[in-house]
Amino acid sequence: MRMKELGKVHAGNRTQVRKGITQLERALNQALMQKQTEVARVHVRCLMILWVSWLESHLNVILHSANKLTYGDRRKITEAGPVAKRWSSMIDILFRKHYLSGKQKRLSKVSIGPTAHYRHTELHSILGNDIESFIEIRNRLAHGQWHAALNNEGTAKSPDITRRLWTLTKQDLLLVRDIIQHFAWVMNDFACSKQRFELRYDKLINRIDESRSENQQRFDWIIKHLDQNRAIRGNLGIK
DSSP: OOHHHHHHHHHHHHHHHHHHHHHHHHHHHHHHHTTOHHHHHHHHHHHHHHHHHHHHHHHHHHHTSSSSOOHHHHHHHHTTOSHHHHHHHHHHHHHHHHHSTTOOOOOOHHHHOHHHHHHHHHHHHHIIIIIHHHHHHHHHHHTTOSSOOBOTTSSSBOHHHHHHHHHOOHHHHHHHHHHHHHHHHHHHHHHHOHHHHHHHHHHHHHHHHHHHHHHHHHHHHHHHHHHHHHHHHHHTTOO
């Protein structure tokens, strides 16, 4: 298949994953409203799988869309390894393309400038500290580790990942969603043009920072709203 045709396939996959997310989010809210704890737990875990799948689909869409990436760039990114390594490779390739004219020099404050260097560091930080953690949890869930997560060798339990699996909630998903979506949009802008990247970068990254600081407040508001809906439905005799 040609790149344009593959791009349509990947875009279609991303759309269908997003539709699945929408349906599961509605089901999760319904479960929370009806205080169905176990049902909500299942929906949260399935949504974690879908959000990371959406991000992976988005990467494939970028790799098969008309943008500043060359055939050689796309091949290098694809051959980088697991999906987190591919994102990392794309970040470095795009910074070299836009700020070093493609030269293979070290990406430093001196070579690309302080602002670009800060953004390069920040994107790698979001990838390493947040998205790789999401991918790790998704992989455990996708491989059936719903009760206890194992280490990479499969020879012992992983207490830290197991704890994160068991404490995963709707509140966590609000942050997962915002980090994944805004990171994806930043990278899409970057692949399209330096100008678009610089124009929207601060706005998109600030949304992530706001989500971190307002996460508890947003979650409390959602739960309050769902409780109010539950009370109204109860008064009307609706289950």
